[in-house]
Amino acid sequence: MDRLVTQNISKGFGGKSVIEDISVTLRAGELVCLLGVSGVGKTTLFNIISGIMKPDSGAVLLNGEDITGKAGEISYMQQKDLLMPYRTILDNVCLPLLIRGERKARAREEAGQYFEQFGLAGTQKLYPHELSGGMRQRAALLRTYLFSHEVALLDEPFSALDAITKASIHRWFLDVMQTIHLSTLFITHDIDEAIVLSDRIYILNGSPGKITAEIAVASPKPRREEFLVSQEFMDYKRRILELLKS
Missing domain, CATH: 3.40.50.300 (P-loop containing nucleotide triphosphate hydrolases)
Structure with a gap:
């Protein structure tokens, strides 16, 4: 198809x-x-x-x-990860869900389900500057996926x-x-x-x-x-x- x-x-x-x-x-x-x-x-x-x-x-x-x-x-992921420095990784990742009108608690819950699958377990409360380049790209990819499956x-x-x-x-x-x-x-x-x-x-x-x-x-x-x-x-x-x- x-x-x-x-x-x-x-x-x-x-x-x-x-x-x-x-x-x-x-x-x-x-x-x-x-x-x-x-x-x-x-x-x-x-x-x-x-x-x-x-x-x-x-x-x-x-x-x-x-x-x-x-x-x-x-969904469109550009060369830079464009993670917001003042948001935690979890809140960065769940942005597409918030834009669609989901409540913050529900958006966090839904996004959090994918963290282990995307190799991001334990990073939910960290900020972008605390992650390596590879981990930041994983977070950006998860955010892209949540925008469109x-x-x-x-x-x-x-x-x-x-x-x-x-x-x-x-x-x-x-x-x-x-x-x-x-x-x-x-x-x-x-x-x-x-x-x-x-x-x-x-x-x-x-x-x-x-x-x-x-x-x-x-x-x-x-x-x-x-x-x-x-x-x-x-x-x-x-x-x-x-x-x-x-």
Whole structure:
């Protein structure tokens, strides 16, 4: 079943086309990456999908319904975790529930049920500055999930993490996403990250940015450390590098 579809999305600024004729599909339970170099229009596309920005042409469909230009339909996690420093982790995480009108006690109870599953047990009363970068990203991901249990847009959420922390959170992320069945569209310019996480990868290339290829990553998930040194992984990486160069 298709959860999210973009149909021939195009957008320009100041008379210059930024993205052109972008059509992507996200199926139920999938994690699909948009992979491309910086400045190719990935974030512009996410701003359109999330309803922050309207396209010049094209449409965004969620479960078959046209949501083009409608904000608040899809959860959107940007590069920075954007946790509020004066709120506890629990109160940061339950913000989507409060915005929907739930009482604070009920929102805290509901959000608190997921803390162990997201590896956040014991952090409820802590503040963002008391957590590591990886733990802050876990909290931000939980908040994103509580905003929408169907579809999430993640814009390079792990780009600020060091290599060791990133590898660890990749393993955790694949495990938890498999459990909660969240359909996820993920932006990255990190080829290794795209191969490790994705069911499918769309290559966004050129100026204006266009989808130039779609790659299905057949290796079963979650993918463990040995996958990173396998011939299969290197074959995917070589193919993607060739596509990006072209």
